[in-house]
Amino acid sequence: MNVALLGTAGVFLALALTTLIWAVAGRAVGRRHTVLVATWLCMALGATLVIFSFFPTSSAEGTVFGWSLGGAGAFVLLIWTGALRAARQAEPRDAKDMEIRRQDEQIARLTERLTMLGADCGPRIVPGRRKIDYRLTGNSRRRFGIIVGDIRLVTDVDVWVSSENTDMEMSRFYERSLSAIFRYGGARRDEAGHVIDDCVDAELSAKVAGRRPVVPGTAISTTSGELSRSNKVKYLIHVAAVSGEPGHGYRQVGNIALCAKNALAEAEGLPDVASVVLPLFGAGAAGADIQATVRAVSAVVAEHLERATARIRTVYLLAYTDAELAACSAVLNGMPELRPPSR
Structure with a gap:
């Protein structure tokens, strides 16, 4: 068992949990999908490092940008590449979420103003x-x-x-x-x-x-x-x-x-x-x-x-x-x- 890899895996899993908690909070609107991509990346990296810490003879091979990689590096780079692609797809969704939030806030402000105007302009009892x-x-x-x-x-x-x-x-x-x-x-x-x-x-x-x-x-x-x-x-x-x-x-x-x-x-x-x-x-x-x-x-x-x-x-x-x-x-x-x- 590789203790160093296992410790690194724990760090990534802790980051995954932290970013997940932040992503579901209300203030993450507009960045939620991108943050969830980071969460997924940290979880995947953590899981990969756990596997290689217990099974160091595991292997994976691949070619990225003309470079041949093997072992844990291939796993990490494969996951990182997938995360970047997912992040690019998440950006439009975050932009839409932010626009929806702005529209909701504008509707709330207009509703409040209409309520105030209605109170001011509603029928008034004539005194005397x-x-x-x-x-x-x-x-x-x-x-x-x-x-x-x-x-x-x-x-x-x-x-x-x-x-x-x-x-x-x-x-x-x-x-x-x-x-x-x-x-x-x-x-x-x-x-x-x-x-x-x-x-x-x-x-x-x-x-x-x-x-x-x-x-x-x-x-x-x-x-x-x-x-x-x-x-x-x-x-x-x-x-x-x-x-x-x-x-x-x-x-x-x-x-x-x-x-x-x-x-x-x-x-x-x-x-x-x-x-x-x-x-x-x-x-x-x-x-x-x-x-x-x-x-x-x-x-x-x-x-x-x-x-x-x-x-x-x-x-x-x-x-x-x-x-x-x-x-x-x-x-x-x-x-x-x-x-x-x-x-």
Whole structure:
């Protein structure tokens, strides 16, 4: 046994293990294939030297660049030649890996920038509350307008309309929806704000008992509970404007114009009411197209207000965000039935 050859073999095998560990690390991207060639070369050299240390009479012969070699030298040179050829083939792969890494980093940077831009440019809640009134060109006593901002600050509209699902199940108290606001605002609460009588939801549930789910567009009125005292609301109208699907959540129903038509028809049948505020049915959490929704609802409202027999004299659309306000303004400004508000 040749101890010197065996020791050299151990050095090459240790180098092979070291380069292998480095090659699989993330920082080796772009050089991984070349490093693995070196790993393979060290392992092969180490194995060759182990063989010749135990079997010194082993032989190998070959001719390289016109030189004749034999013994361990032939093995080593043969392996080295193969390694050089493999290294040349590995270079394009390393270049491709490096390009892929650069592209991944660029995509990550662009994704981060788009996320930041989306946060900056997304819909913003309009603070406070204000009204924008349009009058019908054929009847100046009829108004169609926009209530901008938080509906909880509204105290001069007789009927509030809520968008509900086809099961007529109101949102939970702390969800971000009109249904939740109406349910909590209408409930009787103790001094700490805890609900002691969920009266609006109870009344709605009693009216649809045994009839769930209802037909899309169905409109059902209830009393307003505590909202009559806090906001002077006379009635609430609940409209089946979204339908649920497991795994997909709620989506706007197909005929949104019918939702507006039925809500106004229900309001006409209520005593002592003259004004209504409508939501943008399904354009909030259900994610429907805002402008298409505004166009569909506005056409119904304008037609209703033009009727000489209509008892409802004023209808508002609720615009809670700047995106909803922009859509409502664009549609109403383009309606020939309406006279723009005076500046």
